[in-house]
Amino acid sequence: MKYSFRADVKIYSKKNKYEIHFAKHFWSQIAGIVSAMKNAYKRANKPLSLYWIDTRPEVKQAEQLLAWAAKRAIPAPIRGPVMLCIRTGQRNDLDNLCGSIFDALELSGRIANDKQIIRAEIERVPDFKGLEIAIIEWEPKEAA
Numbered sequence: 671m672k673y674s675f676r677a678d679v680k681i682y683s684k685k686n687k688y689e690i691h692f693a694k695h696f697w698s699q700i701a702g703i704v705s706a707m708k709n710a711y712k713r714a715n716k717p718l719s720l721y722w723i724d725t726r727p728e729v730k731q732a733e734q735l736l737a738w739a740a741k742r743a744i745p746a747p748i749r750g751p752v753m754l755c756i757r758t759g760q761r762n763d764l765d766n767l768c769g770s771i772f773d774a775l776e777l778s779g780r781i782a783n784d785k786q787i788i789r790a791e792i793e794r795v796p797d798f799k800g801l802e803i804a805i806i807e808w809e810p811k812e813a814a
Contacts, residue, residue, distance in 0.1 A: 690723075704720065707720065729770065732770065732774075733770055733773055733774040733777055734774075734777065736770070736771065736774035736775075736778075736801075736803075737774045737775070737777040737778035738778070740774065740775055740778035740780050740803075740805075741778045741779070741780065744778070744780040744805065746780075747779055747780055747781070747782065748780060748781055748786070748805070748807055749782075750786070750807060750808060751786055751787075751788045751807075751808035752781060752786050752787055752788070752805050752806060752807055752808055753787070753788065753789040753790070753791075753805075753806045753808055754771070754787055754789070754790040754791070754792075754803060754804065754805055754806075755790075755791050755793075755803070755804040755806070756768070756771060756790065756791065756792040756793065756801070756802070756803050756804075757792075757793050757795055757798060757801070757802040758792070758793070758794055758795070758798060758800075758801050758802070759794065759795055759796065759797060759798030759799055759800070760794075760801070761794075764792050764794065767792070768790060768792060771801075771803060772784035772787060775787075775805070780805075781805075788808055789808070
């Protein structure tokens with residue numbers, strides 16, 4: 671059976687959209703300190719950054735290792751559109767896995783931007799060890 675639908679809506683990446691919320695009781699304890707720091711930084715004409723969100727070190731390391739493997743496998747940067755075929759036995763969310771793979775390919779310099787990826791197929795294979803990635807330079811089908 672096939673199910674399909676269309677929706678005229680722009681989808682935003684959750685990966686790049688964050689909000690930080692503080693519990694009211696915690697905020698009541700720090701609000702005065704934050705306000706004083708804001709004023710001090712404003713007087714010094716400096717940007718204020720009290721917190722940041724970053725990728726965990728193990729994620730960065732995995733992306734660096736994958737980028738290194740891509741550099742070894744792909745002799746030169748690919749300029750045009752590509753298709754990815756991914757096989758994994760990992761049990762993580764496939765969308766997060768794709769995001770890390772896309773970021774690693776950019777990091778490798780073998781693709782300039784993940785916008786080059788026009789098709790991606792991912793398959794979770796039980797008892798499969800490791801990660802297998804095929805990158806295929808996209809050849810548009812000629813009109814019949």
